[in-house]
Amino acid sequence: MDTAGDALFRPVRTGNAFEETVERLLQAIRLGVVPPGERLPAERELAARLGVSRVTLREALHALQEAGFVESRRGRYGGTFISASLPVGGGPVPPPSVGSLEDALTLRTALEAGAAEAAAARVLSGYDRDHLRARLAECESAELTDYRRKDSRLHLAIAEVTGSASLTSAVADVRMRLNELLDGIPLLPRNIEHSNQQHAVIVAAVLDGDPAAARSAMTEHLDGTAALLRGFLS
Amino acid sequence: MDTAGDALFRPVRTGNAFEETVERLLQAIRLGVVPPGERLPAERELAARLGVSRVTLREALHALQEAGFVESRRGRYGGTFISASLPVGGGPVPPPSVGSLEDALTLRTALEAGAAEAAAARVLSGYDRDHLRARLAECESAELTDYRRKDSRLHLAIAEVTGSASLTSAVADVRMRLNELLDGIPLLPRNIEHSNQQHAVIVAAVLDGDPAAARSAMTEHLDGTAALLRGFLS
DNA sequence: GTTTAATGGGTCAGTATCAGTCCATTGAAG
DNA sequence: CTTCAATGGACTGATACTGACCCATTAAAC
Structure with a gap:
């Protein structure tokens, strides 16, 4: 059971929905899947695709906005856009073992x-x-x-x-x-x-x-x- | 963005905590990581390792118990044990594309x-x-x-x-x-x-x-x- | 026997998350 | 200039999940 147990009994959720959502969006931005200047899917659609409530998604987007990763515009043909100039590295990383x-x-x-x-x-x-x-x-x-x-x-x-x-x-x-x-x-x-x-x-x-x-x-x-x-x- | 978006904007959580916990435990049982007759870690420890509240873990264990996968015994040296004879397949699977x-x-x-x-x-x-x-x-x-x-x-x-x-x-x-x-x-x-x-x-x-x-x-x-x-x- | 430590059994208040609803804003189309 | 559809913004009541308790049971140890 030992090592296999460690792998199987790992946490089922690595954080709360908010944190995981932020992580995913950062993934899309940092890996260049949606490049600077481009628009993210609309909130309603994105929330559905991420399997998360719109409230939670919006909290995540707000966090990213305050950190300077995205900018939102209202109205038709508005949306949430990736910032043209992305913030540099996400702070000091914990020393990896x-x-x-x-x-x-x-x-x-x-x-x-x-x-x-x-x-x-x-x-x-x-x-x-x-x-x-x-x-x-x-x-x-x-x-x-x-x-x-x-x-x-x-x-x-x-x-x-x-x-x-x-x-x-x-x-x-x-x-x-x-x-x-x-x-x-x-x-x-x-x-x-x-x-x-x-x-x-x-x-x-x-x-x-x-x-x-x-x-x-x-x-x-x-x-x-x-x-x-x-x-x-x- | 197309295909990479599909992969990155997939659901952050595949179900509720209860379902995911059941799935994990079934994994440990079905893959033989903890064989029939053996004991699972104590509820408090297992809940901590799975990153889930004890209440949720217990609900999952009850579901598995009713399905015949595990049996619980109270008292010191008690615990939750994998059934000696496991139920057969988990019902008809949806036709996989x-x-x-x-x-x-x-x-x-x-x-x-x-x-x-x-x-x-x-x-x-x-x-x-x-x-x-x-x-x-x-x-x-x-x-x-x-x-x-x-x-x-x-x-x-x-x-x-x-x-x-x-x-x-x-x-x-x-x-x-x-x-x-x-x-x-x-x-x-x-x-x-x-x-x-x-x-x-x-x-x-x-x-x-x-x-x-x-x-x-x-x-x-x-x-x-x-x-x-x-x-x-x- | 009695004690004791480890276990499952159960409850409760607080928090996170959700689904649904309505509002405010925008710019293109008519 | 009015209309309209698509978008972000915001609120609410219902539900899921949590963390912290305390209780009940058991078998080994004394």
Whole structure:
């Protein structure tokens, strides 16, 4: 029962509805799923999709508004928009134990390498192929301050074209966990350049329909940032 | 935003606290993490670990009791025990869409193949090695009615020795989703025998510290049941 | 026997969350 | 300039969940 019990008897809810809602919205913003300037779905629709009451959603939106992440406009054709300039990092993160870092890295490798392989094994629609190419291009032309978001968006796109929504959510979750840690370490142009080369190889392998190549390229890419994280956080 | 939005704006809570608690406990029972006859943690402790009030936990336990999954005894050295003979399947499952089946299968392959690889890449403690061997043996000597539980327990053990609690939880979750579907298809001795051979290969590769072999053996194993599921549910 | 510690059984007031309803604002369309 | 539909803003009563109690029961330990 021991270790499996630890995993199964973990908390059923990680916080109250308000906190979880804020977390989700931050996920969408920080991972670049809805970019600066764009509109979120209307409150009524968003509340329904998040499975939360509109009151709770609005509390979450207010919190994000006060923190400067979103701005709301009333009236028809109004809505809640992502701020053009996002606030910088969400404050100092609690020192992550080595254990929790390894936990997240292990999960990430499984999910993202699996996603790359699965994506390459599928026959992709033209839409999917364009999506991948667009995210790759965005990543290559990203400003330094934008890079993490564009990078996340590309990785998420690879999970998306897998066709598995569960896999996509899981990738988004683990990336949020790791991004918090990554915010604590410097972003070197040298590393970005290297990342972009690897990204190109990964996307090419996926588009070519070469699962083994996609997996190994992704694994290599992930090992790079994993080493970086281990180095800076120890 | 499209597909990524679908994944990110999914419901924050899949049900009320009561339902989620029942689900978790069923997970522990159905996956064989706490076997028939054994005791669950005391209500106060379990409620704390599940992050739920004791009232809610007790409601969940009562529901499971009425359904015949557990029995409670009062007094010191009492507790809530898993029934020696568990009720059969949880009623007719809603017809799973092909999409949701593929969704779960894709996620499972990523998680479990990744887990096998990660497990083989670690230096395992003696305890871990024994754990794996014990679960494998249990699986090989399982009765037909016990097989699914013992099988799940083994797969979970492989995730456990990875050392990543998140990965373990994720494997448990996706297995629960698939077990519901597997309950709808017959369990042939012929298949069991084949499964056990594959299990032996997987565990051997993990114990030998051969990640590539562990991954490929696990992939092959999973592909087998995936084909079975696709065949019966279409 | 008596004691005692650990357990399940149950109650209650406070808080969080929800579903439903109506209001206020906006800008496009007529 | 009026109308209208879609949006954010705000309130209310009902319900779910919690945290903190205290009680009842049991079997080992003394």
